[in-house]
Amino acid sequence: MKTLWQWFAGEQPAQTDHQTSPLGFAGDVGETASVTIPNRLSLSRLLGLFLLIGFLARAIRYYLCFPLWDDESFLCVNFINRSYAELLNPLDYHQVAPVLFLWAERACVQMFGFSEYALRLVPFVCSLLSLVLFHRVAQRLLSGPGLLFAVAIFAVSYPGIRYGAEAKPYGTDLFLSLGILALVVEWIERRDQRILWGLAALMPLALGASYPAVFTGGGLSLVVGSLLLAQRGSRAEWLSWVGWNVSLVLSFGVWFTLVGKVQSGAEAEFMGEYWKQNFPPVRQPLELPYWMLKTHASDFLAYPLGGPKWASSLTLCLCLAGLWRLVSQRRSVWLGLLLGPASLHFLAAALQKYPYGGHVKFSQYLAPMICCLAAVGIVQLLDLRTRWGYSAKTGFVWGAVILAAVGFGDIARDLVSPYKTRSDERARAFAQAFWPGTHFAEEVVCLKSDWGLDFVPEQHQELSWSAHYYCNRAIEVSRGRLHSGDESRVTVDRPLRCVLYREDRYAFDRSGLENWLQGMQERYELVGRESVPLPRRAKDDRRLVTMEYVDSFRFVPRADSRLSTPLPTADGRLNPAR
Numbered sequence: 001m002k003t004l005w006q007w008f009a010g011e012q013p014a015q016t017d018h019q020t021s022p023l024g025f026a027g028d029v030g031e032t033a034s035v036t037i038p039n040r041l042s043l044s045r046l047l048g049l050f051l052l053i054g055f056l057a058r059a060i061r062y063y064l065c066f067p068l069w070d071d072e073s074f075l076c077v078n079f080i081n082r083s084y085a086e087l088l089n090p091l092d093y094h095q096v097a098p099v100l101f102l103w104a105e106r107a108c109v110q111m112f113g114f115s116e117y118a119l120r121l122v123p124f125v126c127s128l129l130s131l132v133l134f135h136r137v138a139q140r141l142l143s144g145p146g147l148l149f150a151v152a153i154f155a156v157s158y159p160g161i162r163y164g165a166e167a168k169p170y171g172t173d174l175f176l177s178l179g180i181l182a183l184v185v186e187w188i189e190r191r192d193q194r195i196l197w198g199l200a201a202l203m204p205l206a207l208g209a210s211y212p213a214v215f216t217g218g219g220l221s222l223v224v225g226s227l228l229l230a231q232r233g234s235r236a237e238w239l240s241w242v243g244w245n246v247s248l249v250l251s252f253g254v255w256f257t258l259v260g261k262v263q264s265g266a267e268a269e270f271m272g273e274y275w276k277q278n279f280p281p282v283r284q285p286l287e288l289p290y291w292m293l294k295t296h297a298s299d300f301l302a303y304p305l306g307g308p309k310w311a312s313s314l315t316l317c318l319c320l321a322g323l324w325r326l327v328s329q330r331r332s333v334w335l336g337l338l339l340g341p342a343s344l345h346f347l348a349a350a351l352q353k354y355p356y357g358g359h360v361k362f363s364q365y366l367a368p369m370i371c372c373l374a375a376v377g378i379v380q381l382l383d384l385r386t387r388w389g390y391s392a393k394t395g396f397v398w399g400a401v402i403l404a405a406v407g408f409g410d411i412a413r414d415l416v417s418p419y420k421t422r423s424d425e426r427a428r429a430f431a432q433a434f435w436p437g438t439h440f441a442e443e444v445v446c447l448k449s450d451w452g453l454d455f456v457p458e459q460h461q462e463l464s465w466s467a468h469y470y471c472n473r474a475i476e477v478s479r480g481r482l483h484s485g486d487e488s489r490v491t492v493d494r495p496l497r498c499v500l501y502r503e504d505r506y507a508f509d510r511s512g513l514e515n516w517l518q519g520m521q522e523r524y525e526l527v528g529r530e531s532v533p534l535p536r537r538a539k540d541d542r543r544l545v546t547m548e549y550v551d552s553f554r555f556v557p558r559a560d561s562r563l564s565t566p567l568p569t570a571d572g573r574l575n576p577a578r
Contacts, residue, residue, distance in 0.1 A: 046148055046400065047135065053407035054131045054155030060411055062124045062165040064418040065116045067428040068475075072167045073467040076119050078102070079109050080449075080474045088259055092460070093467050094270050099259040100208035101169040114471075114478040116167075123171035127164025130175045131155060133182055134368055140185045141334070141372055145382065145396055150375035152400065156407035157304040159360045160367060169210065170364040176206045177216040177365040181337065184220045188227065188333065196224070196240035200247035207251040211260075211354070212345070212365040217248045219340030223333065278358030282350045295357035302360040303370050304406050315374055322377035338369040422541045424468070427548075430534060431472035434550070436480050442497045442554070445485035446473060451498075455513045459506040465536055465548060469501045495527065496555045503536075504547040520555060528554035 068076060074093035079102075087102045104122045112118035131154070138150045154160065163170040180199065187195040199217075206213040221244060228237055264271070278295075281287045297313045299306065306312030326334050345366075349356030356362065363370070378399060382392040419425040438444045447453040448460070449470060459466045476482065490496045498520075502508050517526065534548040 043144070043148060047151055050148070050152040050155045050404070050407070051131060051135060053404065053411075054160075055128065057156065057161045057407055057410045057414075058124065058127050058131070058164045061161055061414045062117075062120060064414055066165065066414075067419050067424040068116060068119070068167070068468065068471050069420040069424045070463070070465055070468055072119070073465075073471045074463060076105075076167050076471050077467040077474075079106050079119070080114065080470065082106070088262065090263055093463060094274075096263045096271065097169050098207075098209050098211055099255065100205065101172055101210070104209070105167065114474045116475065119167035120165050123166060123168070124164055126171045126175035127160060130160070130164075130171070130178050133175070133178050134371075137178065137182045137185055137368060138372065140189060141337075142375065146375045146379045148375075149378045149399065149403070150372045152403040152407075153304050153374055154367065154371040156403055156410060157302075157367065157371065158410060159302060159364055161410050163361065163364055168361070170361045173210045173212050173365040174367055176210045176213045177341070178368050180206060180213065180216045180220060181368055184224060184337070187224065191237070193234075193236045193240035196237070196244050200240070200244040203244070203247040203251040204254075207248070208255050210365070212341075212362075214248070214252050215341040215344040215348070216365060217244075219342070219344045220337065221245055221248065223336035223340050226336065227333065272352065275352075275355040275358065278355035278362070279349050279352045280346065280356060298357065299360045300357040300363045301370060303367060303374065304403065306360070315370075318374040318377035318381070319370065320377065321380040322373040322375070325376050325380040326373075338373050341369065342366055421537070421539050423536050423545075427465075427468055427534065428472050428475075430532070430550075431469075431476050434532075435473055435476040435482065438497055438499075438552075439480070439482040442495050443485040443487070443490050444482075444497045444499065446470075447498055447500045449473070450484055453516065455500065455509040455516075456502045456506050457509075459503050462506070464503050464506065465546075466501055466503060469548070469550075490524075490555070490557060492556045496524065498553045498555070500551040500553075502549050502551065504549070517553065520553075521558075523558060524555035525558050526553060527556050528552070 075091070075095045075097060077093060078087065078091050078095065084103055084106055087106060088099060091097065101122070105119060108118045108121050112121070134154050135151055138147055138154075142150055159170075160174065163174070179202065183195055183199050183202070186192075187199075203217060206217065221241070224241055224244075227233070228241060233241075280295075281291055294310065296319075297310045297316045298308045299312065301312040301315040301319060303312075303315055306315055323335075325331075326338075345354065345363075346356055348354040354362075382395050385395050386392045435444070445451060447455075454460060456466075485496060487496070500513070520526070530552050532550045532552075534550065536545045536548055537543060538545055
């Protein structure tokens with residue numbers, strides 16, 4: 001009778017007639033007798049088509065240069081003035097991000113200027129590399145129709161395309177987790193302990209640039225350790241596995257102590273409240289089954305499409321069919337590779353340390369596992385279709401056509417609407433018109449950014465669109481090489497314009513502003529005062545969310561004033577109104 005460890009090692013029962021690869025992964029997991037692809041060239045052509053669609057979708061979205069939206073702006077505003085060392089401190093706008101990703105973003109801004117392209121360069125490169133790497137990994141795990149569907153789902157999935165052109169760390173999470181998975185699969189095939197030492201060397205980089213990488217590294221380490229135990233691994237293999245785990249634990253400890261503890265400590269209360277719906281109700285076990293079903297039928301499994309309120313139910317059905325196939329064929333290594341990282345993720349959520357579900361971005365690092373599992377589910381359903389007397393080949397063709405249509409639909413949607421919301425587009429258009437135009441004829445100062453004067457302090461402490469405003473301004477300053485306002489250049493013909501942003505949702509210190517204006521008029525004459533209203537609407541562009549205002553105050557020198565005071569720096573220590 002087979003032992004538990006032999007079963008885990010993936011050995012097939014003696015009576016089976018399945019044909020498996022040396023890995024024990026491919027073969028009948030991705031194959032189905034009811035559908036055959038005529039020859040190797042045909043499979044290569046179909047794979048090439050979906051890879052091409054994936055590359056085009058990612059490149060086009062990056063090239064279209066969507067306006068920064070609020071979630072990007074909350075993070076990117078930290079790259080305007082902060083140094084590398086200052087990025088180790090708690091971030092503005094309640095942001096938490098791995099430090100190596102922050103440093104990579106800061107380096108791109110330093111080299112290429114503060115722009116949408118520079119801010120999104122790292123995720124974009126990671127998305128392209130992920131597409132190539134996933135193709136290689138899928139070839140080791142699957143064959144035939146299963147391989148084709150896995151690559152197709154991965155290539156056309158909206159999250160992979162979106163986060164490949166968004167200045168957030170989720171595309172990096174995907175690439176690094178995929179890299180760890182690729183090395184583990186390579187080790188299972190070759191059993192070369194040098195690969196495990198390579199994983200040990202990778203851990204400091206992976207965990208410093210991606211928080212979810214600890215789930216992938218830890219979950220897959222358990223799979224490798226179980227295989228070594230089941231197959232009586234050599235001393236050299238055990239030593240390399242221990243080295244990998246030591247590196248994993250030490251890297252996590254170092255990065256958490258250096259940055260994670262500071263960030264999470266500063267935002268623990270806010271994030272705990274913000275994520276509370278995404279923690280499993282472990283203290284109410286009767287509610288847990290429904291929570292699990294709803295979570296996995298919503299954003300967690302939004303591949304290739306899906307979303308909240310049960311919109312990913314189809315993908316959940318495919319994944320359940322894939323699990324049934326793997327369990328029935330005793331593909332325990334497969335199950336470990338796919339479910340190990342997710343299990344640690346769930347454990348962290350149960351401890352209320354990291355959200356599980358709630359948004360597809362939190363499961364982005366699991367995309368390779370989800371796409372493979374869904375592909376196996378499609379193969380299982382094709383087999384069932386044959387048993388029920390229907391043509392599986394028709395289902396195969398329709399599946400491929402639908403996935404191709406999803407990919408082209410992603411491209412068409414981005415070309416028609418190259419923005420997340422119209423309010424984002426309007427905010428950038430305003431910045432593109434306002435800042436270069438005013439700088440051309442006036443000396444322009446942003447009261448908050450340049451002089452450190454803040455008359456709406458609450459909006460800079462919460463998730464407000466002020467971050468959007470400051471990022472758009474920084475982009476125009478960087479793109480146009482606009483100089484900071486120079487007080488010595490202020491004349492009657494070239495006035496000084498002081499600009500204030502405020503959002504209607506937050507308290508405005510009008511008395512403080514008036515006191516500042518009175519102080520300014522000791523040296524200047526106020527010759528103009530205007531306010532530009534900017535309506536911020538919901539995603540459907542119908543419902544008004546709030547009103548934003550850009551207030552301007554134009555000054556010219558007083559005839560009896562000598563302007564000898566230097567322009568204040570961004571820290572606000574020099575007061576222009578003295």
